[in-house]
Amino acid sequence: MREIIQFDAAFDIRNSRLTSGLVVRDQKGVIKASKSILHSNVSPPFVAEACACLEATKLGIEMGLGSVTIMGDSKIVINKCQMTVPDKSIIRAIIKDIQSSKSHFQEIDFRFIQRTKNLQAHKLGKDALKKGEELYLVGETLNYNETTPEERWPQNSD
Numbered sequence: 795m796r797e798i799i800q801f802d803a804a805f806d807i808r809n810s811r812l813t814s815g816l817v818v819r820d821q822k823g824v825i826k827a828s829k830s831i832l833h834s835n836v837s838p839p840f841v842a843e844a845c846a847c848l849e850a851t852k853l854g855i856e857m858g859l860g861s862v863t864i865m866g867d868s869k870i871v872i873n874k875c876q877m878t879v880p881d882k883s884i885i886r887a888i889i890k891d892i893q894s895s896k897s898h899f900q901e902i903d904f905r906f907i908q909r910t911k912n913l914q915a916h917k918l919g920k921d922a923l924k925k926g927e928e929l930y931l932v933g934e935t936l937n938y939n940e941t942t943p944e945e946r947w948p949q950n951s952d
Contacts, residue, residue, distance in 0.1 A: 795821055796861040796901070800912055801850035803842035803868075804919035810835050814846035815919025816853050828914070829853060830922035830929045843868035844885040844892075846919070847875060847904075851895045854902075861901040867909045867916075875904040 800817045812833040818826040831849050847866055854862045866872055874881050874889045881889040896902050909916065922929060 796863060797821070797826065797854070797857075797859050798863045798865060799850040799854055799859075800907065800915040801843075801846040801864065801866045802912055802915040802919050803846035804916070804923040805842045806923055811923060812842045812845060813919040813922040814849040815915040815917070815922065816846070816850050817914045817918065818853065818857065818859075826933060827853070827857065828918055828929070828931045830918050830927075832922060832926065832928050838884075840870070841885055841888070843871045844874075844888040847871050848888050848892050848895075851892050851902075855895060855898045860899060862899055863903045863905055865905045865907040865912070867907055867912045869906050872904050872906045 798819045798821075800819070802815045804813045804815065805811070814829075814831045814833070816827075816829045816831075818828070820826055829849075833845060843866060847864065847868075850864045850866070854864070864875070871885070874883070874885070875892050880886070883889075918929070
C-alpha cells in the first residue's frame with residue numbers, strides 16, 4: 795500500500811528559524827501521522843523546502859513505509875529529487891541525503907502539489923514556528939479548518 799507524505803516549510807527570516815510541517819496519509823486520504831520539526835540557523839529560505847522534504851523522507855523511514863509518494867509545493871525541490879544526476883545547487887548536500895535515502899523504500903516517488911492542496915502541512919509548519927513547539931501526532935492532525943485559533947482551541951469559561 796502506498797502512503798503519501800505531504801511536506802511544507804515555514805521560515806522566519808528575522809530569526810533564521812525554520813519549521814517543517816509533515817502530514818502522512820494512506821491511499822484513502824486517512825491521516826496516519828502529522829509532525830512539525832523546528833530548525834535553527836537555516837538560510838536562505840530556498841533551503842527550508844529542501845530541509846522539509848528531507849524530513850518527510852526521514853519520517854517515511856522511521857514509520858517503516860515501503861511505498862511512498864512525497865509531495866510538496868516547491869517545484870524546484872521536487873524536480874531536484876526526481877533527477878538522477880548529481881545536483882550542483884546550494885541545496886546539493888540535502889538533495890544528496892534525500893537521494894541516498896531512496897534505498898530504504900521499495901518504491902519512492904516525488905510529486906509537486908499545489909499550495910491549495912497542501913494546506914495542512916503548511917499550517918502545521920506555520921503554527922509550530924509561531925508557537926516555537928514541535929508536534930508529533932500518530933493517527934491524527936490538528937483540525938485546520940478555516941477558523942481562528944480561538945475557535946480551534948476553545949478556552950474554559952470560568
